[in-house]
Amino acid sequence: MTEAELLEVIEQASTEGVTELDLSGKELTVLPSEIGKLTQLKKLILGKYKYDEEGEIVDTIGNHLNALPKEIGQLHQLEELQIVDNELATLPPEIEKLTNLRSLNLNSNQLSGLPPEIEKLTNLRSLNLNSNLLSGLPPGIVQLTNLQSLDLSANQLSGLPPEFGLLTNLQSLDLRSNQLKELPSEFRHLNNLRSLHLSYNQLSELPPEFRQLNNLQSLDLSANQLSALPPEIGLLTNLQCLDLSANQLSELPPEFRQLTNLQSLYLSYNPLNDLPPEILQLTNLQSLDLGKNQLNELPPEILQLTNLQALNLNFNQLSELPPEIGLLTNLQALNLNSNQLSQLPPEIRFLTNLQSLDLGKNQLSELPPEIVQLTHLQSLYLSANELSGLPSAFGLLTNLQSLDLSINQLSALSPEIGQLHNLRSLSLSANQLSRLPPEIGLLINLQSLDLNFNQLSGLPSEIGQLHNLRSLSLIANQLSGLPPEIRQLPNLRSLDLNFNQLSRLPPEIQQLPNLTKLDLRGNPVPIPLKILGPKEGWKDPGDVNEILDFYFHAQDPNATESLYEAKFLIVGEGGAGKTSLARKIEDENYQLQADEKSTQGIEVIQWHFQHNELDFRVNIWDFGGQEIYHETHQFFLTKRSLYALVADTRKEDTDFYWWLKIVELLSDNSPVLIIKNEKQDRQCQVNERSLRGEFTNLKEVLATNLETNRGLQEIKDAIEQYIIRLPHVGTPLPKLWVRVRSALENYSRNYISFEEYCQLCQLNNLTEREDILQLSWYLHDLGVFLHFQDDPTLKHCVILKPEWGTTAVYKVLDNETVKKNLGCFTRKDLKHIWKDLEYAEMRDELLRLMMRFKLCYPIPSHSDNYIAPQLLDINRPNYTWDDTNNLILRYEYEFMPKGMLTRFIVETHPWIEEQKFVWRNGVILQKDQTRAEIIERYNQREIKIRVTGTRKKELLAVITHEFDKIHRSFERLQYDTLVPCNCMECQESQEPYSYPLDNLHKRLKAKRYQMECEKSYEMVDVRRLIDDVNLQQPGAEPELNHKSEQLQQELSQERDKSFQNQKVTSQQRKKLHSALISAFAEQSLLEQLLDYELDKNLNEIAQESNLDTIVFKLIKTADSQGWLLDLVRVAYQSNPRNSELKAIAEELKNYF
Template identity: 55%
Template sequence: MAGMTRDELLEVIGEAARTGATELDLSGNELTELPPQIGQLTSLTSLDLSNNQLSELPPQIGQLTSLTSLYLSFNQLSELPPQIGQLTSLTSLYLSFNQLSELPPQIGQLTSLTSLDLRNNQLSELPSEIKQLRDLNTLALDKNKFSKLPLVLKWLPLEEIGLSGNPLPIPPELLGDETSWLDNENLKTIIDFYEDTSKATEDFFLQEAKFLIVGEGGAGKTSLAKKIQDPNYNLDPEEESTHGIQVIEWKFPLDNGQEFRVNLWDFGGQEIYHQTHQFFLTERSLYALVADTRKENTDFPYWLNSIELFGGDSPVLLIKNEKGNRPCNVNERQLKQDFQYIEEFIPTNLDDGRGLEAIKKAIRYYITKLEFVGTPLPQKWALVRYALENDSRNYIDQSDYFALCRGNGVGERTEMLRISDFLHKLGICLHFQKDRVLKNVVILRPEWATNAVYAVTTNPDVAKTKGQFTRDQLDDIWHDDQYANMGDELLQLMENFKLCYPIPGLKDNYISPQLLDFDPPDYDWEPSNNLMLRYEYEFMPKGIATQLIVRLYRWIEQQQIVWRSGVVLNNGRARAEVIENYRPYKGELSIRVSGVHRKELLSVVANEIDQINGSFEKIRVTKMIPCICEECQGNTQPHFFRMKTLDRYLEKGRYEITCDRSCIDVNVRRLTAVVLSDRFDELDKKAEQDKFEQLKAQHVEYYPARDKVFISYSHADGEWLTKLQKFLKTYEREGRLTTWDDRRIQAGDNWRQEIDTALATTKVAVLLVSQDFLASDFIYKNELPPLLEAVKKEGVTIIWVPIGHSMYTETDIANYQAACNPDKPLKGLNDAAQEEILVEVSKQIQAAFGG
C-alpha cells in the first residue's frame, strides 16, 4: 500500500516480530525513514525496501543478522551505516539506483556475499576491504563515476561483472553495455588493457572510425564514396549500383600531424540486402543518408529509424544529391524534429563537385568527435593492428594470426585472442572465437565475407527454388579463387548471421528464409483453447520472423509450413503459429499456441523472440497479453493488456485489473502466468536464461521434429495400402498420428522433394513387403537407405507387414521384426483373418508412434 504512515509501519513491524516472520516486503510504500524497531525482526531472512524514499538506514539494521537477501534499490541513500558489516549472513545485496558516493570499509565483513548490485550510483572508487569478499561472483558497477579502474577487482572470484557507463579510458567495445555481463576473462582483458595503456606512449592512439553510407539503390552512395576518396573521379552514368557492401579507405591529416583513417562502407540499397546490412550498422560510427532528386524515392523513416536502432546515438549527415542541379526537396525541420541526431543537411551535385568540400569538412569534424576516437592503445596492439592492415589477403588462418602477433611482441595466446576480439567488435576484422569452424580463421576484409553471402541470397537459381540450395550449388557460386577452400567457413557465417538453416534429414540441403514464398501454404488450425501473445513494434527491423525461423527450424511443422513472414512450429505436444505483420515502420508479431503443452511451447517461443529483440539495443517493443475474462476467452479477438502494465500492478500489490471490453475484473497473476514474466532482476537473468535453454533442450530431446508415419509400398500393392489406412483412420481422426504416402503428392508438386521431405520427418516407417516391393528400384535406392540410416542414428522405428511371399530373407529387412508371421502373409488369409491382423498392426504402429 502506497504512502504507509509511521503508525501503520510500526504495526506491520510489530506483527512480523510477534509471528517470527522470515520475509517482509515493504517495497513501494514511499517510506522516508525506518524506525529503530526494525531491529526487532531478527528472524528475517529477506527484507525488501526497494522503491521507497529512504535517505539513510538506522544503525539497528545491523541487528538483522539472519538476513540473506536485502533489497534497497530505487531509494535516495547517500551512505551506508558501518553496522551494515554485521549482516554476515547476507548473500545478495541490492543497492542500485541510489546516491552512494562511497562504501564503508565494513562492506568487507560481508564474507557470505555472492551478489552485489551497485548500478546507477555516484561511486568513483571501491574500498580495499572489498577484496575480502571471497565468495562474490556477481558485481554490478554500471553507470557510476569510475574514471580509474578499481584494480582491487582482480582479487575477486567474479564470474559476472558490469562496468558499462563509467568514464573509464577503455573502449566501450571492451566494457560492453548494460544489457550484457562480462565474465572473468573479459575482466582480465580490461585490467590488462588498462595497465598496458598506462605504459603506452602518446604516439599510439586509435585514430580510425567507420563512415557508413546508406540509402536507396541508385541514389549516389557509391559516387559519394569514390568522390570523397578521389575528388577527380569521373562519374560513370552507366555504373552499376553497389551489390552488397564495398569498403573504401580515405585518410586525412589531423592538427597534431597524425593521420586519421576513415573506412567508408558503401551499402547496396536493394531490399534483399537490408536484413544482412543490419549486422554492420554499428554504434559509435558516422552515418550518411544519401537522398537524390527522384520524387519521394527515399524512405526517410525507414533509413533513419534503422540508423537509430542499430547505430545508437551515432551522428548522421543527410546528403541531398541534386542531380543535374535539380533541387532535392526535403522537409528538414520535420526530419530534424523527429530524428534529433541528424547533424547537418548538405546539398551537393556529385557530378560537378558542388558541396563536396562541405561534406568532407563535416565528416572530418564529426568523425573525430566519436566516443572512442583517440583511445590510447598498448603499443603492441597497435603494431598488430597495422600488420593486419598491411596484409593483402582477405583472410588468414588463426595459426598465421598467432605468428603475426608473436612477430610484434605479443606472446601469450590469451592476449592474442583479446586483440582479435577487440578488432572484431570495432568491425575492423571478423574473428568468431566461440564458433567451432570460424574460430580457425581471421577474416581481414569483412566486405569479402559478406559479399560471398550476398552472392548466395541473390543467386537466381536459389531464388527460383524459394531459398533452397545445396552444398554443391555453393561450390558453384563460390567457385572464384578468392573463395577456394573456404566453403565451410562461409556457410557457417551464413548460419551465424541467421541467413540459412539446414533441412533436417536432407544432408547438405539448406533454406535461406528471406527467399521463401510471401504467401503461407494451406494448413489447418483449431482456434479454440489457444494461448496468445503479441509483440507490437514502434519500428520493426527487417527479419524478425526469419531469425526466429532459423532459431527454431527443427520444429517447423513437416518442414513445409513456413513462409517469409510466418511459421507453424510443432514439438510433438503443441503447435505454435507465429505471424509477422509488417506495416510501414511499425509492425507486430502474433503468436497463438494450441496443444497439451501449449504453455511450455509459448514460453520457449517467447523467450527466443525476447532474445532477438534484446539484440537491438534501442528497439521499442511492447509485449501484449490477452485477457482471460469470460467474454474474451474463446474470442479470436480478445482485449490485450500491456505486459509492463501488469508488472506495475504486481509491483504495487494490486492483483485485479479491469478488461476494457467486458468491464470484468481479471486476476493479474493469472494473466502473467500465461508466459514466464521477463520482469526479473538483472542479477538473475543468467539463471533465468539457463532455465529457458534447459526447457528448449528438453523439448528438442523428447519431442523431435519427426512426426509422421511413412508408408512405403509398391504401386502394385495399392489395395493393401487402402485397407491399412481404413484401420489407421481412427487414430488419425483423434490426432494421435499422421500418416504419409505418395498419394498425398498433388499435381504440379515436386514429387521427389515431397518424398525426401516426408522421409526426413518420419518417426515410424511402415513397409508393405511383397516381391513387387523388393523388385522396386526406386524403393531400393531412394526410400530404404534413408530409413535404415535413420533407424541407426535417430531412433526411427520400422514395422514391416508381409503382404505376400517374398525373398525378404536376402535383404536388410530380415534384421527387423515383422508385424505378423511372414510364413502366413496377408494375401493367403481370409477376410476376417486379414482384418484381425490389420487391427493388431495398427495398434503396433500407434504404440511405436507415441501411445
C-alpha cells in the same frame, strides 16, 4: 536427486525410524510408492518456505510433483504435511487415512478441486490452499470443525457454501485475491475470528451480519469495490487494525468513530477529498495511511490524534500544512512525498520525535531554518524538489543516517555536510555539482554515496577518508581520472563509473581487497567491451579481476599507442548516390559515371586524413540500397561508428524515419549525418526539427551536388570532426596490439587461418593465447576483420576483408536460380555461385557465415539442401488449424526491424512441420502433438502466435524465449507483449482482449491481483494471466520452468546438430590429409580400420596402391558417411605422439 538416491534416503529413514523428513528442493518429479514404508513419520516436507533473517517469507523451495502415490495414506502418524510449490493437480482419495494430520500446507500447486475425502481430516488445525486453481469448495470441508487457520487466498473462488458458517473455531481466515462478490449471511457464525483477509476481491458491500464478528482484531478489505461502509461497522469495537485501501470510499459512516481501539487505519487509494471527521475521534490511532487520495488540505483538528506515531500523506494534493501539525509530538514517521508543498510551517520544529521525514517530489525551493531542530531525525528524503542550498545550521542533524538530496538544483555542498558524521547513506545524484568539498571526508560512517548525473571532473583526495564506504556510484559525470587515495577504501565493494571520460586507471585501484563490482562501461578506457561486461547497462559488469588483470597485466600502461581508426557507414535507398559520395570523399576529383553500377552488398574503401599532425584512418562502408539487402545489412550496422544517410532529392523516396530508427536500434545510438544529394541542384526540405526531436543522435543535415562538388568540403569537414569525437578513437592501446593491427594491413589476402593469425601475433611478441583472443575480439568489434571465436567452423579462419565475405553472401541472395527456387539451394548451386578461385577453398566457411547471420538453414534429413527464408514464397500454403482452446500471444512493435521472422525461422527450423509449412511471413511449428502458428504482419508491426495441442504452455514459452533473444539484439527496441484474456468469452475467441505483459507485472508488484476484461467486463486474475502464457517480465533474463526448459534444450540440441552436422571445411580437410599421410607413413592403419568395420567400402579403398589416393578416399567416405571422427580417433590411438592428430581430434570433437 535421482530416483536411486531418493530410494536410498527413504530406506535409511525407515531403518533409523526418523519422524521428520525434508525432501524440498530436490527436483523431484515423482514420489515413489516406497514412501509408504515411513509409517513412523510425523512431519513430511516436500516443499516449504524460505525465510530471511527477520522471519519473513522471501521464497519457496519446492519440487515438480504432479501427483502423490496412494501409499501416502499409510503414513498414519503424520501430523504435518508441507507440499509447497509443486505441481499437484489432484489429491489421492487415500488422503482420508491421515487422520492425525493437524497441519496441511498445499500452497502454490495446481489444484482445481479437493477430493470429498478431505472431510475425514477432522483433526486439522491449519489448512493452507493459497495459490491454487480452486473455483469452489466441496461441501465436506465444513466437517473440519477443528480448523483454526484456513488460507484460501489466490484462487478463483466466486462464492462460499452456506455451510461455511459451521467452521466456528476459525480464528484466522484468508480469502484475499479471489473473485468474491458477496459474503454469505452465515458468515456471522464465525464469531471466533480474530483475523480476516478479504483483499483483492470484488466486494461492493458488507452484509449487516458482519457486526457479529465482534472478536475481530484485524480486518483487511483492501482492493475491493466498496463505495460505502454499513453503520454496523461501528460494532466491531475490538478492531485494532483495519485496511480499507484501494476502494471507492469518499466518506465514512458516523458510527466509524466507535472503533476507539483502532491502532492502525489504512485508507490509501480512495477518492477522499477531505479528511473524514470520524477519524479525528480515534484517539488511540498510532498509524494512519491516507496516501494516494485527493486531499488538498488537512484540518486543524488533526491535532486530536496525539498518539499518532506514523502518518502517510503521500501522493495527495497538499499545498501547505496547518501549523497544528506541530502538535503531533509523538510522530516518528511522516511521509509527504508527491504533494505540492512549496514551504513548510515553522511549527515543524515541534515534531522532535520524528525519525523519518519524506518530502520528496514536492516544490520546495528552500527548507525552513527550524528543520535543524528535528535532532532525532535518522532519515530525510528531499529528492525531486527545487533546492539550491541547505540551511546554514543543517549540520546540527547529527543523528541522520540516510539523506536523499537527489534531483535538485544543488551546484555546491556547504562544508557543514561534514558534521553529519552518522550518515550511512547519502544520495546527491542528478544535481549540478562540479566539485565536492574537502569536508566530505569527515563522513567516516558513510557506506553508500550516490553522485550519479552531476558535473564532477574530479574527486577530492579526502574521498580516501571514507574507510567504511561500500558503494560509490559516479555514473554520467565528467571524470577523467581517479585520485590515488582511492586505495584507502578497503571496504569498497561496488564502484560504478559508467559514462565518464576515464581513459586511465590509477594503479592504486588494485589495492581494494573487497571490490566485487567495477563498472567502466561507456568510458574510453582501453579494455574490450567483452571484458567490461554486457552492453545492456542493467546487466552486471564483467569480473573485477579480469578487468584489472587485463588493464595492468595484459598490457604495460607505459607502453601504449593510440589507434586513430574508425568506421564510417553510408546507408540509404538504392541509387541515392552512396557510392558516388564514398568515391568523392576518397578523391574529390573522381569523375561520376553516368551509368554508375549499384553496389552489390557492401564495398569498403579506406580514406585517410590528418588532424593536429595525427593520421586518421577511416573505413568507409558503402551499403547497397536494394530492398533485398535491408534485412541483412543490420548484421554490419555496428556501434562506435559514424553514419551517413544519403537521400536523392530528385526521387524523394527516402524513408528517413526507417533508416534513422534502424541505426538507432543497431548501433548504440551512434551519430548520424543526413546528406542530401541534390542532383542537378534540385533541393528538397527535410523536417529537421521533427527528426532531431525524436533522434538525439542526428547531428547535422548537409547538402551537396556531387557533380560540381558543391558542399563536399563542408561534408568532409563534418565527417572529420565527428570521427575525431568518437569515444574509442585515439584510445591508448597496447603497442603490441597496434603493431599486429599494422602488420595485418600488409596482407592482400581476403582471409587467413587462425593459426596464421596466431603466428603473426607471436612474431610481434604477443604470445599469450588469451591476449591473442582479446585482440581478435577487439578488432572484430571494431570491424577491422571478422572472427567468430564461438563458432565451431568460423573460429578457424580470420576474414581480413569483411566486404569479401559479405559480397559472397549477397551473391547467393542475388542469384537468379536461388530466387527462382524460392530460396532453396544446394551445395552444388554454391559450387557454381562461388566458382571463382577466391571463394573455391572457402565455400564451407562462407556457408557457415550465412548460417551465422541467420540467412539460411539446412533442411533436416535432406543432406546438402538449404533454404534462405527471406526468399521464400510470399503466399501462405494451405493447411488446417484447430482453433479451439488456442493459446494466443501477440507482439506489437513501435518500430519493427525487417527480418525478425526470418531469423526466428532459422532458429526454430528443426521443428518446421513437415519442413514445408513455411513461407516468407509465417511458419507452422510442430512438436509433441503440439502445433504453433507464427505470422508476421509487417505493415501492422505485429507478430501473432497461436498454439494448440497438449503442450501449449511449454511450446509457447520456447517460442517467446527465442523471440526474446532476437529482441535483445536491438538497442532500445520498443514493443508490447500482449497476453490474451482468459475470461470465458475470450477463451473461445480467436481475437481475445489482450493486456500488455509489462503492465500485468506492474500490477502484480503493486499487489493489484484483479483487473477487468474490456470485452466481457469480467474480472480476471492477473497472476493467472501471466501463468497461462508462462512469461517473464520484458527485458528480464529469460527463465523457463522445468518442462519448458527441457523443451528448449531439445530445440537447442536439434538446432546445433542441424547446423554442425555439415561437411568438414576445406581447411580442415587439408590439415587432416597431411596428418593422415604422416600417420600411415609411420604405421599402417588399414588393418585396424578394417577390424573396426566402420564402412563396407573400406576393403575396396584398401586395394588402392597410391597412399595419397587412399587417404583422399578415406576422408571423403568418412565425411559423407558420418564416421570421420572415428577415423581420426583410430589414427591417433595408433600414433599417440602425433600432436597434429590430437589437435584435429579435439577440433572435430567440438565441431561434431
